[in-house]
Amino acid sequence: MRAMRLRHPWAAADGAFTPLELDDVPDPAPAEGEVLVRVSACAVCRTDLDIAEGRVVAPRYPVIPGHQVIGRVAGLGPSVSDRREGDRVGIAWIHSACGVCRWCTRGEENLCPYFESTGCDAHGGYAEYVTARADFTYLIPDLLSDTEAAPLLCAGAIGWRSLALTQMQDGDALGLTGFGASGHLVLQLAQKRFPHSAIYVFARSPSERAFALELGARWAGDTAAPPPEPLAAIIDTTPAWKPVVDSLAHLMPGGRLVVNAIRKSRSDQPELQRLDYATHLWMEREIKSVANVTRADVRALLAFAPENGLRPTVETLPLERANVALAALRTARGIRGATVLRFDLNNDTL
Numbered sequence: 306m307r308a309m310r311l312r313h314p315w316a317a318a319d320g321a322f323t324p325l326e327l328d329d330v331p332d333p334a335p336a337e338g339e340v341l342v343r344v345s346a347c348a349v350c351r352t353d354l355d356i357a358e359g360r361v362v363a364p365r366y367p368v369i370p371g372h373q374v375i376g377r378v379a380g381l382g383p384s385v386s387d388r389r390e391g392d393r394v395g396i397a398w399i400h401s402a403c404g405v406c407r408w409c410t411r412g413e414e415n416l417c418p419y420f421e422s423t424g425c426d427a428h429g430g431y432a433e434y435v436t437a438r439a440d441f442t443y444l445i446p447d448l449l450s451d452t453e454a455a456p457l458l459c460a461g462a463i464g465w466r467s468l469a470l471t472q473m474q475d476g477d478a479l480g481l482t483g484f485g486a487s488g489h490l491v492l493q494l495a496q497k498r499f500p501h502s503a504i505y506v507f508a509r510s511p512s513e514r515a516f517a518l519e520l521g522a523r524w525a526g527d528t529a530a531p532p533p534e535p536l537a538a539i540i541d542t543t544p545a546w547k548p549v550v551d552s553l554a555h556l557m558p559g560g561r562l563v564v565n566a567i568r569k570s571r572s573d574q575p576e577l578q579r580l581d582y583a584t585h586l587w588m589e590r591e592i593k594s595v596a597n598v599t600r601a602d603v604r605a606l607l608a609f610a611p612e613n614g615l616r617p618t619v620e621t622l623p624l625e626r627a628n629v630a631l632a633a634l635r636t637a638r639g640i641r642g643a644t645v646l647r648f649d650l651n652n653d654t655l
């Protein structure tokens with residue numbers, strides 16, 4: 306099968322930014338409890354860039370990235386009873402979890418110390434085929450096309466979890482810092498779930514700010530610009546520290562900042578020196594990170610999306626152009642919504 310593989314984390318000395326290579330590799334075979342999935346679409350996530358650049362380290366290289374995978378079940382390993390060949394399924398970031406630890410037994414497998422990730426610990430969906438544990442696959446509702454469903458599996462699901470972690474209520478003012486694949490889905494989710502809440506978007510790129518206003522944000526400004534009112538909750542989806550410090554100053558007393566990033570950039574870490582207790586944390590302002598997503602998050606979002614008309618904006622690229630998609634994330638070149646690697650481009654059945 307064809308796969309875009311990361312031989313080793315890309316380093317500046319490697320020259321041009323082409324971390325992934327197109328390889329022909331043997332098709333994977335499903336093990337006990339696993340399904341083989343023929344991939345039709347795989348959305349690109351910032352975490353894929355973190356893996357490509359080595360901020361998130363894979364246990365083995367080469368590795369095939371990609372953890373927002375849509376495809377059809379093409380084979381069953383032993384002991385699989387709840388999936389059939391031909392089922393249209395999704396595969397998300399959690400490839401497996403231990404099932405018995407403190408967190409797994411509470412349905413918080415996102416915090417399991419033994420969890421393995423798709424597209425990092427296990428091969429992911431930047432390939433024609435991938436294997437996954439059947440109990441970590443999701444049936445995709447008919448109303449969602451492959452390319453619409455793919456970004457829901459991480460960008461959307463982590464947005465769902467982030468919104469829950471804000472503990473905001475309808476009418477509370479919400480801020481979003483960064484407006485990429487996840488931000489544009491959180492905006493739509495928040496509009497549906499909290500119709501009386503004003504949503505304010507902070508983004509560096511003018512095109513992202515314009516996109517936010519198109520989608521119904523009440524206001525959009527640069528990351529340091531003061532919003533029209535103090536915010537009860539903010540969700541940060543940027544890779545940087547500056548927006549974290551800036552946005553804490555915009556929180557109202559008792560407000561919560563939810564940071565949605567698997568890693569933060571080291572390059573602007575000195576921004577944290579600006580953190581002033583009285584301005585940024587006093588009055589019970591708090592910061593909480595959001596880690597991974599549970600199966601319950603993914604299922605809830607996949608049920609919510611078609612019923613509520615949640616529609617990701619996507620740009621599609623063929624598999625072999627995955628490096629272009631990663632490069633666009635890296636240079637923050639105003640992508641509208643999510644990028645999805647699309648297979649079988651000639652077979653346009655969507």
Ligand SMILES: [Zn+2]
Pocket residue numbers: 350351352353372398459460
């Ligand atoms: Zn992701």
Ligand SMILES: [Zn+2]
Pocket residue numbers: 402403404405406407408409410414417418419420
């Ligand atoms: Zn566990």
